[in-house]
Amino acid sequence: MICDNLKTIYRQIEEAAVRAGRDPQSVRLVAVSKRQGLERILEALDCGQELFGENYLQEAREKIEQLGDRGRFHFIGHLQSNKARQAAELFTMVETVDRLKIARALDRHAKALGRSLDILLQVNVGREPQKAGVLPENLEELARDVATLPSLRLRGLMTMPPYTTDPEESRPFFRSLCQLARELRDKDLFADNSRVELSMGMSRDFPVAIEEGATLVRVGTAIFGPRP
Ligand SMILES: *Cc1c(COP(=O)(O)O)cnc(C)c1O
Numbered sequence: 001m002i003c004d005n006l007k008t009i010y011r012q013i014e015e016a017a018v019r020a021g022r023d024p025q026s027v028r029l030v031a032v033s034k035r036q037g038l039e040r041i042l043e044a045l046d047c048g049q050e051l052f053g054e055n056y057l058q059e060a061r062e063k064i065e066q067l068g069d070r071g072r073f074h075f076i077g078h079l080q081s082n083k084a085r086q087a088a089e090l091f092t093m094v095e096t097v098d099r100l101k102i103a104r105a106l107d108r109h110a111k112a113l114g115r116s117l118d119i120l121l122q123v124n125v126g127r128e129p130q131k132a133g134v135l136p137e138n139l140e141e142l143a144r145d146v147a148t149l150p151s152l153r154l155r156g157l158m159t160m161p162p163y164t165t166d167p168e169e170s171r172p173f174f175r176s177l178c179q180l181a182r183e184l185r186d187k188d189l190f191a192d193n194s195r196v197e198l199s200m201g202m203s204r205d206f207p208v209a210i211e212e213g214a215t216l217v218r219v220g221t222a223i224f225g226p227r228p
Contacts, residue, residue, distance in 0.1 A: 001225075002040060002043045002044050002047060002223060002224065003043070003046075003047040005222060005223045005224075006029075006031075006044065006047050006048075006049055006223060008222075009029060009206075009219055009222055009223060010029065012206070012207055013027050013029060013206070013207075013210060013217065015207070016206070016207035016208075016210035016211055017210055019211060020210060020211045020212075020213075022210070022213075026215055027210055027214060027215055027216075027217060028051060028215065028216050028217075029049070029051065029217055029219060030051050030052065030053040030074050030076070030199070030216055030217065030218045030219070031044055031049050031051065031052050031053065031219065031220070031223050031224075032052070032053040032054075032055075032076065032202075032218050032219060032220030032223075032224075033052045033053065033054060033063070033220070033224065034053070034054055034055040034056060034059070034077070034220065034227065035056075035059070035227040035228060036220075036224045036227065036228075038063050038066055038067070040224050041063060041067065041071065042067075044223065044224075045067075045070055045071055049223075050071060050072055051071075051072050051073075051074065052071055052072070052073050052074070053073070053074045053075075053076040053095075053218050053220075054073055054074075054075060054076065054077065054091075055075075055076055055077030055078075056077055057075075057077075057083045057086050057087065057090075060073060060075070060090060060091075061086060061090060064090050072092045073090060073091050073092065074091060074092065074093045074094070074095050074216075074218075075087050075090070075091040075093070075094045075095060075096065076095045076096055076158075076199075076218055077096060078096065078132055079094065079096055079097070079102055080102075081101055081102055081105040084102060084105035084106045084108075084109050085105075085109040085112075087106065087109075088106050088109035088110045088113055088115070088117055089109070089113060091117075092118065093117075093118040093119065093120065093155070094106060094117065094118075094119045094120070095119075095120040095122065095158045095199050095216075095218075096120070096122045096132065096158065097119045097120065097121055097122065097146070098121065098122045098123075098124075098132050098133050098134045098142075099134070099142070100142060100145050100146070103119070103142075103145070103146045103149055103152060104149065106119065106151075106152060107149035107150070107151045107152045108151075110151035110152065111150070111151040115151070116150075116151050116152065116153055117151060117152055117153070118152075118153050118155045118191075119146070119152050119153065119154060119155065120154075120155055120156050120157055120158040120197060120199055121134060121139065121142060121143060121146065121154070121156075121157050121158070122134065122157075122158045122159065122160075123135075123136060123139055123157055123158070123159050123177060123180060124136075124159070125159045125161060125173045125176045125177055125180075126161050126162040126173055128162055131160065133159065133160070136176070136180060139157075139180055139184070140183070140184065140187070140189075143184050143189045144189065147189050147190075147191075153191035153192075154189065154190050154191050155190065155191060155192070155196070155197045156181060156190065156196045156197030156198055156199065156215070157177055157180060157181045157184075157196075157197075157198060157199070158198075158199035158200065158216075159173060159174075159177045159199075159200050160200075160202075161173035161174065161200075161205075165204070167204055167205035167207070167208045168208065170201075170204075170205040170208055170209070171208050171211075171212060173200075174200050174201070174205075174208065174209050174212035174213070174214065175212050177198060177200055177212075178198060178212055178213040181196050181198055181213075184196075196215075197215045197216055198213050198214050198215050198216070199214070199215070199216035199217075199218060200212070200214045200216075200217070201214045201217040201218070201219075202217070202218055202219060202220070203219050203220060203221040203222035203223075206218075206219055
């Protein structure tokens with residue numbers, strides 16, 4: 001079932017990219033495996049899916065340790081600075097950096113581990129008070145500060161627009177994120193300004209996100225089914 005779902009999603013990714021005149025290879029699928037058992041991740045790995053997203057540190061640690069060197073993981077949950085060491089150790093990318101304190105903690109631990117860590121800045125484009133993410137007007141300052149941290153590589157931006165059942169309602173928020181990324185790129189603030197990552201779109205709205213420029217889509221339910 002997971003293999004069939006993955007096939008369907010890769011086809012939808014390709015169709016959305018083609019509609020937007022984009023190279024389908026420029027979009028990567030992050031299979032969001034939070035609260036799904038290890039056996040489902042193994043099933044997805046056997047179908048060729050390599051990249052996963054996890055939200056909870058302890059749960060992710062257990063899975064990643066059991067998988068050995070199989071699979072790569074992005075952290076997409078809310079991060080506290082006392083968990084930064086674990087995050088720097090376990091993940092190839094942290095997508096949810098939204099304040100300098102967290103960035104500094106990740107930088108320090110990445111350095112101690114002798115690695116550099118890819119990060120995204122999470123932006124609260126919908127300005128929802130209960131949601132994580134830096135507000136658009138504070139983004140540039142955060143990006144400038146983060147760009148000076150030697151063991152972090154600022155790869156791009158991430159967002160989670162307000163909940164809606166109509167994917168078209170997410171479109172303006174995806175468009176805003178893309179515009180914000182363009183502004184930072186024009187100011188040379190990313191580690192690689194020729195390849196800026198935009199993480200946006202989930203099960204409900206990833207085709208729209210791809211039409212608006214997503215390079216990473218985070219899809220859980222549509223691959224693994226409802227979370228237990
Ligand atoms: C859970 C989660 C997803 C996946 O959501 P689905 O609707 O199951 O596809 C994507 N991004 C983040 C940040 C999440 O927490």
